[in-house]
Amino acid sequence: MELKKNHKIGIAIGILIIALAFLFKESVFFIIILGMGIIIGTSPFVFSIILETKKANEKEEMFLEFARNLVESVKMGSPISKSIINVKGKDYGALTQHIQKLANQISLGIPLNKSLQTFADDINNKKISRSIILIRQAERAGGNIGEILESVAEAVSMSDKLKKERKSSISNLVVQGYIIFFVFMIIILIMQFKILPMLSGIAGMSNLEGISSSSEFDIAEIANSFLYLLLIQGFFSGLTIGKLAEGNIKAGIKHSFILMLFAFVISSGANILIGG
Numbered sequence: 001m002e003l004k005k006n007h008k009i010g011i012a013i014g015i016l017i018i019a020l021a022f023l024f025k026e027s028v029f030f031i032i033i034l035g036m037g038i039i040i041g042t043s044p045f046v047f048s049i050i051l052e053t054k055k056a057n058e059k060e061e062m063f064l065e066f067a068r069n070l071v072e073s074v075k076m077g078s079p080i081s082k083s084i085i086n087v088k089g090k091d092y093g094a095l096t097q098h099i100q101k102l103a104n105q106i107s108l109g110i111p112l113n114k115s116l117q118t119f120a121d122d123i124n125n126k127k128i129s130r131s132i133i134l135i136r137q138a139e140r141a142g143g144n145i146g147e148i149l150e151s152v153a154e155a156v157s158m159s160d161k162l163k164k165e166r167k168s169s170i171s172n173l174v175v176q177g178y179i180i181f182f183v184f185m186i187i188i189l190i191m192q193f194k195i196l197p198m199l200s201g202i203a204g205m206s207n208l209e210g211i212s213s214s215s216e217f218d219i220a221e222i223a224n225s226f227l228y229l230l231l232i233q234g235f236f237s238g239l240t241i242g243k244l245a246e247g248n249i250k251a252g253i254k255h256s257f258i259l260m261l262f263a264f265v266i267s268s269g270a271n272i273l274i275g276g
Contacts, residue, residue: 006044014041031224032268039261046257053251055094056125062095063128064160067153074149080135081106098122113140131156163247170245174255177241181259185230185266192226193274227267234259 017037024030069090073083088103098119105115113136120132131152138148235256242252 004044004048007048010044011041014038017041029272031227032272035264035268039264043257046253049250050254053246053248053254058094059123059125060127060156061160062092063123063125063131064153064156066092066095066099067131067149067156071149071153080149081112095123127156127159166247167245174241174245177237177244177255178259181234181237182262184233185263188226188230189267189270192222193270196222223267223271227264227271230263230267231260234263 014037017040018034021030021033021037024033066087069087070080070083073086074080078086084099084106085103088100092099101122102115102119105118106112116132116136120129123129134148134152238254238256238259239249239252241255243249245251245255
């Protein structure tokens with residue numbers, strides 16, 4: 001991922017907040033300030049990944065529309081080069097600038113095969129690249145380009161349909177994943193603020209009665225350990241949800257960020273309000 005201006009600003013602010021946190025190292029606010037610094041420092045990268053994933057999905061949807069328009073034009077008797085030039089004025093969302101560039105290259109006399117390769121390289125999408133390879137090979141071999149384009153459009157359409165059906169059918173599992181995580185978080189908080197203090201009290205009574213006991217509870221250390229546990233659980237749960245929902249671990253980073261943010265805010269808030 002290219003390091004952009006907003007990434008650098010986020011990193012700089014995050015480092016400043018993390019440095020500030022060490023001024024409160026002995027305070028209950030240390031972990032909260034430290035966590036805020038990490039969240040602010042990483043959030044530009046997370047948002048960039050979310051936008052990239054959304055843009056990639058839009059490109060795949062618009063490529064299907066582009067392929068269908070080419071099929072219609074080629075079936076009417078226009079060569080594929082002329083068809084690309086004819087449809088360049090249409091709005092294809094995230095693909096518009098790439099299609100316009102492709103059409104301009106063809107207009108300047110650059111061979112279609114080379115222009116399509118540049119088009120695929122610029123888009124940098126595996127599904128679209130596979131379709132472009134089929135079109136290039138058909139154009140190079142001199143086959144029926146109309147049938148090839150129609151097959152490509154059908155394949156892309158089927159892939160998009162299956163993706164949407166899977167996303168729809170798996171949506172309940174995504175909700176269940178979030179519910180399971182929040183139930184897990186509640187159990188951890190109950191252990192931290194109810195069960196462990198009771199065990200600590202029992203250990204303290206044993207010491208008063210002269211019964212030897214090596215059980216000593218460091219409340220701050222326990223709180224931090226539970227927070228780390230929730231963050232790790234949130235991170236991997238999010239990746240799993242993303243893989244199930246969209247078939248892509250990268251798409252799960254969004255869910256990981258949301259779950260980890262909730263875990264941090266709720267756990268830190270509980271430590272201040274209840275544990276403080």
